[in-house]
Amino acid sequence: xxxxxxxxxxxxxxxxxxxxxxxxxxxxxxxxxxxxxxxxxxxxxxxxxxxxxxxxxxxxxxxxxxxxxxxxxxxxxxxxxxxxxxxxxxxxxxxxxxxxxxxxxxxxxxxxxxxxxxxxxxxxxxxxxxxxxxxxxxxxxxxxxxxxxxxxxxxxxxxxxxxxxxxxxxxxxxxxxxxxxxxxxxxxxxxxxxxxxxxxxxxxxxxxxxxxxxxxxxxxxxxxxxxxxxxxxxxxxxxxxxxxxxxxxxxxxxxxxxxxxxxxxxxxxxxxxxxxxxxxxxxxxxxxxxxxxxxxxxxxxxxxxxxxxxxxxxxxxxxxxxxxxxxxxxxxxxxxxxxxxxxxxxxxxxxxxxxxxxxxxxxxxxxxxxxxxxxxxxxxxxxxxxxxxxxx
Ligand code: FEO
Numbered sequence: 001x002x003x004x005x006x007x008x009x010x011x012x013x014x015x016x017x018x019x020x021x022x023x024x025x026x027x028x029x030x031x032x033x034x035x036x037x038x039x040x041x042x043x044x045x046x047x048x049x050x051x052x053x054x055x056x057x058x059x060x061x062x063x064x065x066x067x068x069x070x071x072x073x074x075x076x077x078x079x080x081x082x083x084x085x086x087x088x089x090x091x092x093x094x095x096x097x098x099x100x101x102x103x104x105x106x107x108x109x110x111x112x113x114x115x116x117x118x119x120x121x122x123x124x125x126x127x128x129x130x131x132x133x134x135x136x137x138x139x140x141x142x143x144x145x146x147x148x149x150x151x152x153x154x155x156x157x158x159x160x161x162x163x164x165x166x167x168x169x170x171x172x173x174x175x176x177x178x179x180x181x182x183x184x185x186x187x188x189x190x191x192x193x194x195x196x197x198x199x200x201x202x203x204x205x206x207x208x209x210x211x212x213x214x215x216x217x218x219x220x221x222x223x224x225x226x227x228x229x230x231x232x233x234x235x236x237x238x239x240x241x242x243x244x245x246x247x248x249x250x251x252x253x254x255x256x257x258x259x260x261x262x263x264x265x266x267x268x269x270x271x272x273x274x275x276x277x278x279x280x281x282x283x284x285x286x287x288x289x290x291x292x293x294x295x296x297x298x299x300x301x302x303x304x305x306x307x308x309x310x311x312x313x314x315x316x317x318x319x320x321x322x323x324x325x326x327x328x329x330x331x332x333x334x335x336x337x338x339x340x341x342x343x344x345x346x347x348x349x350x351x352x353x354x355x356x357x358x359x360x361x362x363x364x365x366x367x368x369x370x371x372x373x374x375x376x377x378x379x380x381x382x383x384x385x386x387x388x389x390x391x392x
Contacts, residue, residue, distance in 0.1 A: 015056035032170025042130020167221035250301025256335035267379035304336035
């Protein structure tokens with residue numbers, strides 16, 4: 001795709017990756033993604049903001065064909081989907097300075113072997129004049145690596161935010177046409193990579209309150225020409241209370257755990273508690289991550305395999321522990337054949353979670369009356385906790 005004008009002398013460059021379905025060998029991308037770079041031509045200097053993932057290098061270089069000079073290459077984030085083509089751009093424009101935070105400089109030297117003399121570091125709040133356009137660099141650590149920053153273009157009131165506010169969507173529409181779709185994709189992206197850093201992200205959002213922002217141009221997905229709603233959504237995700245929701249990831253081998261999951265789900269709904277089920281062998285873990293943004297309670301359902309939880313349930317527990325959601329309550333349900341340490345093993349995997357663990361319900365084989373009663377008791381306990389928190 002050709003470069004496209006956003007405003008006078010400001011262009012979108014980059015690549016739309018319609019086919020990509022997995023990021024970091026981990027994160028599902030049901031709608032593909034894009035790697036957005038931006039070109040700003042000031043009256044005196046020209047700057048490129050970020051690059052693209054290396055497999056898309058040819059697309060960016062073709063877009064830069066008609067660009068006669070480049071003075072600065074702003075690198076907001078050292079991850080390779082944005083930085084991976086810096087070396088190739090510097091081959092074409094060897095005089096360009098790579099503008100980065102001090103931390104990013106070291107990371108790019110390590111990750112891409114870019115020589116030290118190619119860099120110019122930017123302090124928090126530092127400005128850089130392109131003549132009639134001024135770039136202001138705002139350090140925003142942990143969105144989602146420690147070195148990240150964003151750029152505010154003062155005259156045009158555009159925030160170039162890199163991963164911050166981004167969404168994995170492949171589309172030829174430069175500006176948002178369907179806010180609901182983008183809200184879900186942005187929430188998924190937040191859940192998968194930013195949720196663990198919620199407190200620092202809250203500080204970064206606070207910092208951005210001082211700026212008049214007409215437009216947010218992220219490095220994945222579409223440009224926000226009405227950015228207030230996505231900033232409000234982020235505030236809700238990081239600062240808002242958990243919701244009256246149980247996230248219930250589970251796996252079942254022969255149907256016993258599934259019976260328990262379905263019974264508990266029904267019991268929760270009868271008590272006015274929302275519940276979302278995720279059958280782990282077939283679920284999209286991005287959907288589970290999104291549920292964890294909101295859920296006040298997590299219940300993991302698993303059979304006992306080889307004396308412990310099913311590996312799929314262990315994966316979900318590991319993921320939840322790493323994502324550090326705001327859930328306040330947790331329990332474990334499931335079935336076993338002859339014994340094991342399922343509860344102990346799972347409980348040992350969630351040390352990061354600040355949760356009250358509610359009595360687990362494990363049954364031998366298919367659930368009988370006492371087991372169903374125990375599930376009713378668990379549903380009562382969850383509903384009571386949600387009421388005490390004012391969530392119902
Ligand atoms: Fe889109 Fe953290 O890279």
